[in-house]
Amino acid sequence: MLIVLKQRNDAALIHEIQELLKKKYGCPSHVIGQNRRVIAVTGDTSGVEVSLIGSIEGVRSVDRVDRPYKLASREQKNRTVIRVRKDCVIGDPKNVVVIAGPCSIDSQSRLDETAAMAKARGVKILRGGAFKPRTGPYSFQGLGEKGLKMIKRSGEKYGMATISEIMKPEDIGLFEEYVDLLQIGARNMQNYDLLKAVAKSRKPVMLKRGLAATLEELLLAAEYILSGGNPHVMLCERGIRTFEEEVRFTLCLGSVPALRELTHLPILVDPSHAMGKMRWVKDAACGAVAVGADGLIIEIHPRPNESSCDSAQLLDREHWNDCMDAVTKVAKAVGKRIC
Ligand code: PEP
Ligand code: MN
Numbered sequence: 001m002l003i004v005l006k007q008r009n010d011a012a013l014i015h016e017i018q019e020l021l022k023k024k025y026g027c028p029s030h031v032i033g034q035n036r037r038v039i040a041v042t043g044d045t046s047g048v049e050v051s052l053i054g055s056i057e058g059v060r061s062v063d064r065v066d067r068p069y070k071l072a073s074r075e076q077k078n079r080t081v082i083r084v085r086k087d088c089v090i091g092d093p094k095n096v097v098v099i100a101g102p103c104s105i106d107s108q109s110r111l112d113e114t115a116a117m118a119k120a121r122g123v124k125i126l127r128g129g130a131f132k133p134r135t136g137p138y139s140f141q142g143l144g145e146k147g148l149k150m151i152k153r154s155g156e157k158y159g160m161a162t163i164s165e166i167m168k169p170e171d172i173g174l175f176e177e178y179v180d181l182l183q184i185g186a187r188n189m190q191n192y193d194l195l196k197a198v199a200k201s202r203k204p205v206m207l208k209r210g211l212a213a214t215l216e217e218l219l220l221a222a223e224y225i226l227s228g229g230n231p232h233v234m235l236c237e238r239g240i241r242t243f244e245e246e247v248r249f250t251l252c253l254g255s256v257p258a259l260r261e262l263t264h265l266p267i268l269v270d271p272s273h274a275m276g277k278m279r280w281v282k283d284a285a286c287g288a289v290a291v292g293a294d295g296l297i298i299e300i301h302p303r304p305n306e307s308s309c310d311s312a313q314l315l316d317r318e319h320w321n322d323c324m325d326a327v328t329k330v331a332k333a334v335g336k337r338i339c
Pocket of ligand 1: 103129133165184185186187208238270273
């Protein structure tokens, strides 16, 4: 960490800062440069509060130099590869893994129909929400445990792995029993008790970017899961909230190449929640594959109007087939395969 002072050779201020660094954070420091205006802090600086040091009168800037996340950083390794099954590996640079299914699980028969629709296009991971994070309390909240039992049954029936969103730390046992992958939704990206709970699980976790989260905050959330003992973490860009109102969220496709530089974790994109309209999902999905996403998570339904949740963005059969045809071509163009 480098602390730059406004004035040169301010012995009293230098002493004050060095004492604070030593006493509060146990960090040694050295004054560097001829002008005696820069303090270099050494040792483990992860606990040092940048805002506190920066607020001291006479301090011009504080630069952490190192990123605040360690385990999620690309400096650790090049790529994390998550083997969901023998034929379904997320994070392999040659693969684009497609996850598909309904927004929420409404009934066994409709879920089965949707799973068949996904399976027909080679999808190996079935999504479906049982505990739904709805903006208002009067909207359908999901079938809860009953829904998890249904997705387990559909997964077994169609030979697919399953993923569903967990909202509470105390539900971890249920999810361990019924699904193969855990989803942390955008609204819970900074639910730290939940992050700590999934960190204790052996199941892979898909962590969605919060509506107003920076990439650094996303990676720090991932760091909670990694540092808690679960190395199987993948990130999901799903659009952020901006001043734009025509599109449901602003899909930040630039985050894919940016995250690729910052982290070794697999990067997925959710074009469904970002776009919010059936007819726009395909184009966003193609864009995601073109910029290097490791996977897509797409909401589909045989009859979107029958869904209790997100009907406008669910792909019907025709749009789903069209979307898969298009992303298959884009994947091929960038030297990858859809799986
Ligand atoms: C979902 O994938 O079901 C969902 C609610 O998405 P998000 O958390 O990104 O809003
Ligand atoms: Mn949805």
